[in-house]
Amino acid sequence: xxxxxxxxxTLLLIDLQQAIxxxxxxxxxxxxxxxxxxxxxxxxxxxxxxxxxxxxxxxDSREPASSYRPGxxxxxxxxxxxxxxxxxxxxxxxxxAFVGTALDTLLRTRRGxxxxxxxxxxxxxxxxxxxxxxxxxxxxxxxxxCFTFARRDRSGHLRTAQEVHDLSLANLDGEYCxxxxxxxxxxxxxxxx
Amino acid sequence: xxxxxxxxxTLLLIDLQQAIxxxxxxxxxxxxxxxxxxxxxxxxxxxxxxxxxxxxxxxDSREPASSYRPGxxxxxxxxxxxxxxxxxxxxxxxxxAFVGTALDTLLRTRRGxxxxxxxxxxxxxxxxxxxxxxxxxxxxxxxxxCFTFARRDRSGHLRTAQEVHDLSLANLDGEYCxxxxxxxxxxxxxxxx
Numbered sequence: 284x285x286x287x288x289x290x291x292x293t294l295l296l297i298d299l300q301q302a303i304x305x306x307x308x309x310x311x312x313x314x315x316x317x318x319x320x321x322x323x324x325x326x327x328x329x330x331x332x333x334x335x336x337x338x339x340x341x342x343d344s345r346e347p348a349s350s351y352r353p354g355x356x357x358x359x360x361x362x363x364x365x366x367x368x369x370x371x372x373x374x375x376x377x378x379x380a381f382v383g384t385a386l387d388t389l390l391r392t393r394r395g396x397x398x399x400x401x402x403x404x405x406x407x408x409x410x411x412x413x414x415x416x417x418x419x420x421x422x423x424x425x426x427x428x429c430f431t432f433a434r435r436d437r438s439g440h441l442r443t444a445q446e447v448h449d450l451s452l453a454n455l456d457g458e459y460c461x462x463x464x465x466x467x468x469x470x471x472x473x474x475x476x
Numbered sequence: 477x478x479x480x481x482x483x484x485x486t487l488l489l490i491d492l493q494q495a496i497x498x499x500x501x502x503x504x505x506x507x508x509x510x511x512x513x514x515x516x517x518x519x520x521x522x523x524x525x526x527x528x529x530x531x532x533x534x535x536d537s538r539e540p541a542s543s544y545r546p547g548x549x550x551x552x553x554x555x556x557x558x559x560x561x562x563x564x565x566x567x568x569x570x571x572x573a574f575v576g577t578a579l580d581t582l583l584r585t586r587r588g589x590x591x592x593x594x595x596x597x598x599x600x601x602x603x604x605x606x607x608x609x610x611x612x613x614x615x616x617x618x619x620x621x622c623f624t625f626a627r628r629d630r631s632g633h634l635r636t637a638q639e640v641h642d643l644s645l646a647n648l649d650g651e652y653c654x655x656x657x658x659x660x661x662x663x664x665x666x667x668x669x
Contacts, residue, residue, distance in 0.1 A: 378610050378651065378652065379606065382607075406651060409606075417571050417572050426630065434646055434647075435646060440642070442643060446629070446633075449629035449630035449631045450639075450643050452630040454640075
């Protein structure tokens with residue numbers, strides 16, 4: 284059972300921008316966790332209603348052809364998941380949200396764990412979780428708040444999105460984070476006294 | 477075809493210590509690439525004979541039960557792959573060799589690419605390659621100079637070492653590095669004029 288989350292447990296949302304709906308992402312096969320955005324919204328609502336800190340990571344791609352590039356419509360946050368009011372937005376250009384940003388400086392001021400969700404599981408989410416774990420943060424990775432897409436492995440085998448997702452989580456769990464469900468997080472993130 | 481490697485192309489060897497032969501690593505199934513140590517030795521010999529820089533990363537685990545812990549016999553480098561003379565040795569305690577070390581400072585002084593091999597593909601090798609790519613190094617990851625072990629994914633499916641290795645490489649290739657073979661590297665690492 285997950286320990287109760289303190290008032291400074293941070294919700295860290297990775298790259299939840301409209302670009303991820305571009306059909307190019309599903310070229311090798313469809314995404315998994317079609318309810319992930321709804322799941323993340325429930326986490327966001329809980330964080331907002333209990334006054335815990337939220338950090339939105341926005342990927343500003345350097346790649347000329349990327350739908351995540353600033354100026355492209357895809358750079359905007361997904362409908363319903365956009366930052367509000369004083370919520371922190373940090374722009375990144377690398378995979379890990381710690382590279383070239385003030386994220387480490389920000390999180391160092393807090394004692395609570397870092398609760399991570401977003402896209403895609405095996406790229407920016409995984410790089411950010413690996414970096415956070417290496418920096419000795421307590422990281423809780425919400426498995427149903429992330430998703431990815433099918434991909435061919437190095438030997439040419441086509442892996443479904445769920446297979447890619449599941450192996451990424453297995454590589455991370457117990458080494459760089461603890462993998463949890465949104466339901467576990469919601470039970471642990473009760474209103475702060 | 478890989479471009480010829482300049483005189484300051486660095487060979488970066490990750491965690492090639494005796495600890496990796498501990499039977500606990502193969503609890504879910506055997507490793508892949510049984511020739512990896514021999515392959516790495518051929519790279520080392522070429523780097524030595526052409527005077528290019530070599531960096532050996534040594535994992536000094538913090539975990540009390542780890543065979544990689546300093547003071548344990550497993551902390552020693554593998555026979556035949558130990559550092560010689562003035563070759564650089566960098567101790568790390570995290571997955572990524574960039575965390576808590578001077579590796580970035582060292583590599584910043586060189587223009588050449590970073591050629592990576594070692595263990596295990598989906599843990600310290602992958603974390604180091606992700607970090608190096610995010611820091612904008614040109615990274616060449618030697619697929620037959622790395623290996624890993626079988627593992628159960630998040631849904632309970634048992635994946636062979638080769639499957640784990642192949643999906644890790646697919647996640648990295650083109651995003652954080654270029655995956656290459658040792659034969660390609662040896663062709664590109666001709667004696668420096």
